[in-house]
Amino acid sequence: MATRRLPPLRALEAFVRIVRMGSARAAANELGLSPSALSRRVTSLEEFVGKKLFTRAHQAMKLTDDGRAFYEAINPHLEALAQAVEAQSENLQLLRLHLGVSPLFGSQRLFPRLLELRKLHPRLHIDIDTGPNLLGRVGDTLDAAVIVTSDPDDSYYSVRLDHNRVHAICSEALSHEIGLSPDMETLSKQTFLIHNDLPESFEAWKSALGFQALQPAAIDHFDSGQLMLEAAAQGLGIAIMHDDHFRRATGKKLAKLYDIEVESPYSYWFVCRPKALDTRPVKLFHDWMIESGL
Template sequence: MRRRQNRLPPLDYLIAFEAAARLGGFTAAAARLNLSQAAVSRQIKLLEEHLGARLFHRRYRSVVLTREGQAFLQHVSLALDQVEQGLEGLREAVERPRVTLAATQSVSTLWLMPRLRRLRQDHPNLDIHLVSTDIDAEALAGEHDLVILRGEGAWPDFEAELLLSEEVFPVCAPDYATDRKLHDLEALRRCTLITVASHHSEWMDWSRWLKSKGMADSSEMPSLSFNTYALSIQAAVDGLGVALGWRYLVDCHLAEGSLIKPLAESVRTRSGYFLLQRRGDVPSGAAQVVRDWLFAEARAADTPQAQHAFPCLETGSHSP
């Protein structure tokens, strides 16, 4: 670094040189840089002494680059352009606030993604960094402004507010329900149950759901298992069986008719999706904007009109 400092001339000299070369004279450069002509002339002279090379041929009313000056100008112009681009990028980064939001993969894919376009439209000057993970420790360990996780509202060191309540019910394609005459709970025994393999053993599965409805023995029912929730929902859309649908996560499929609720029965739990912020942290203005927007979207999702507003996404996601 010290060697570079000794070799590089002051930036003011380079700026004066580039302006004089581009504008064709010291006077024009002085006017552009808001300096005196004598100041520009002196800076260029000092630059030439520093370099040990003559950069301009001085004429009566103009200056002309020497061969050395022409070669040097290419490097100076490129360097100044790069510095200017770096400054512009830095200003944009400072002027455009960024919010990092971590969420479970199912929420990210099926609830957040269909709404991100509207978030961008509502807040075009806000940058969003979405982290999708089903590993709670990963979501909680990072320096995320906001976190959405499923649970009952208790996370050490975090303030939690319920964003989406949890209601679970069977869903399937319309033709599948018709073919299997799926009109009551007993008809589920004629169906393939679509399951999700997950390390979150506390999440609702078919065994728990059926047991809550008095159908304890489900071991003989055919099943089809996936390791991601989105795949299980897509399998149901494709008519491969009956999946458990989480309210809010399957609303767009229900709205467009690719899935139906063949049965009236559902299970409400004490769990839900909570919005977390680290206790004691003062949220930035941008994070507060996103927080308020998320809660507004959650309230709007309870209206039938809102359920028709979002297209379904057929991308991978883990269990709810």
């Protein structure tokens, strides 16, 4: 049987790095190449496959439709190759991921699914960090993080995990007391519970009701979504939170105020430094997260 020709592996590596990092400059720096040397490697790959993989303009390289199709075709095989090499390696060390998450995301969404990930990748272990300033520590003490924000900084690789609506959540008893019809006088006598990182959610909810001038009796601020839910369940106030949090808050006697649809200014995002996607632990978690719809 004739031996099939393999593409130039260094050129393939250059191509994959540009796609994953989203920048030819970043890929060149990571590989220790000049921009012209990186371009030559890509050109050799294009000559091998007979297709234009990138358009080039003003020192920028943009993936073509053929380039995107080529990447989607080879990426699963590159992953299988990496797994095969690992399986034959004598150095079977644990793969360690330092991941930052909020306590509420960890308890409601991540931990109920982690056993699936463990069965799929037994060597991947995750150190969980729920401390402050997660985004600022990505690339330093954290490999990656799942954060709630309106729009991550462009210097990070980011994937939006959901689209949310804002709910006003309170105890069932308080819900009955407030009633079904929005009334600004009634709401002005209430305490609202607001997360420190999500101040615009309350403004969005008030605007949807047409109550921009609403001044509640008090606003209590929290840095923990878990404690906000607990405070709401105990009748201590009205928590302004995401619909996803409400759906997953099982076992608590909570109710949603009013039947209104309010788009949230915030979403959960997975973030890491672009070069981190080349590390095995980050890539395994990232791919599982996307495929599983975490």
